[in-house]
Amino acid sequence: MKYIEKLRNSGLRPTKQRLQICEVLFDTEKTFHFTINELDQKIKDKINNKISLATIYNTVHAFEKKGYLKQIPVNSNQTYFDTNxxxxxxxxxxxxxxxxxxxxxxxxxxxxxxxxxxxxxxxxxxxxxxxx
Amino acid sequence: MKYIEKLRNSGLRPTKQRLQICEVLFDTEKTFHFTINELDQKIKDKINNKISLATIYNTVHAFEKKGYLKQIPVNSNQTYFDTNxxxxxxxxxxxxxxxxxxxxxxxxxxxxxxxxxxxxxxxxxxxxxxxx
DNA sequence: CAGTTTTTTAGAACCATTATAAACTGCAAT
DNA sequence: ATTGCAGTTTATAATGGTTCTAAAAAACTG
Incomplete structure (x- = not known):
């Protein structure tokens, strides 16, 4: 699994949930923008088991802190993230x-x-x- | 009162609350940035009577729509406005x-x-x- | 003043996000 | 392998900014 190293090198344990979220976020040709709810939906579509919303929030924030995601400054009731x-x-x-x-x-x-x-x-x- | 015309010209009735909010927002040398809660506090400090939070939200949005205020795109849990x-x-x-x-x-x-x-x-x- | 529309208001509702605390997992040391 | 423990996940509750509601008040028109 190609994301195990990436996570380990960041001091994040390569858990099943994080690896699955990596797949959804980074296993794509193009980068994309998303809100937490859109990501939640995408995860439900691609993966069989469900991941708790709290975990999605935690993971997205962890990835942002490590520089794998960026927040986009827009006025909206939801926070937008970018995989670019x-x-x-x-x-x-x-x-x-x-x-x-x-x-x-x-x-x-x-x-x-x-x-x-x-x-x-x-x-x-x-x-x-x-x-x- | 100098804001009565301004409000009337925008199709907004010049109510006591709107005029007081105008004073807090526009009777200053310098422009400034604020969140709704900061504005609420400022109003409490400058004015004797209190204005309902709902009215403050309504008024700020009305003023923004009329172009008297701007929203600032920043990632924060609160919305920032600018009198500039x-x-x-x-x-x-x-x-x-x-x-x-x-x-x-x-x-x-x-x-x-x-x-x-x-x-x-x-x-x-x-x-x-x-x-x- | 009378009638109509707009505005204000307190409080409830909404909903994205964060906190909690218990169960679970990865992993290093034994 | 097994154990122990720090790090994670989870469901759920809590938080807090913002919006909705419906009734009272104020502003306008004639």
Whole structure:
């Protein structure tokens, strides 16, 4: 199983649940955006046994902390995550709440001229809201 | 009262509560960021009578819809609003959850090269996360 | 003022997320 | 293998921000 090493190297025990969640999240050609509920549904579809919601929350947060997932800053009642952890941005379709990846090359370099004392920049994220 | 016209022109009846909320939001030198709970507290501090939480939510959403307030896309359990409705961006201090305005001139022009059919860009927002 | 519509309000409801505490599992040491 | 223990999972309860509800109050119109 290819995710066992990955998990071990992060200090996460390769449990059955984590491995199954890895399959759902990372065994795909394309990266994707999801909410916890959408992931829960995806897991139910792909896997026979069910995984407790609490475990899904725990695992997603653990993976985020390890850098295998990113949270997307959008105003919604649910939290959106992204399996695409490369530096990139998002279109946000206000009509249906869907996100579309915007590659860095589609935005061009962003140069933050102002500095905040004692702080360093962790990430720069651009959200482009779309309407009809 | 200077906000009566503003409200009437937006199709909002100038009620006592709305006018008081206007005072708290717009009678300041500087613009500011707030959550509903922070606004509730500010209202309690400045005004004698109390305004129901439901009214505060209703009013803030009405003002946002009319363009007098903006929601700030940040991942938090609470929704952040901004009385600064000019085109601008934000630093987000991960340590304490505080926002700092980033003027457009501090970021430089952002050129979105990709287009989505049938959609137009409503806003472009940059969030710069800060860590120690 | 009378009638109508909008707004406010307290409280209930909603629902995503987090906390709890008991059962279970992975794994290192024996 | 077996044991012991820290790390995980689980169902369920709790939390807390936000929205809903329905009745009372206020604003507007004629």
């Amino acid at each position: 952890i490369t530096d990139h941005h998002h279109f946000y379709n206000l009509k249906d709440g869907k996100l579309i990846d915007l590659e860095n090359s589609d935005v061009g370099p962003i140069n933050i001229k102002r500095k905040i004392d004692g702080k360093k920049i962790k990430s720069i994220e651009v959200l482009v809201k779309l309407e009809d | 409705i000019t085109d601008h961006h934000h630093f987000y201090n991960l340590k304490d959850g505080k926002l700092i305005d980033l003027e457009n001139s501090d970021v430089g022009p952002i050129n979105i090269k990709r287009k989505i059919d049938g959609k137009k860009i409503k806003s472009i927002e940059v969030l710069v996360k800060l860590e120690d």
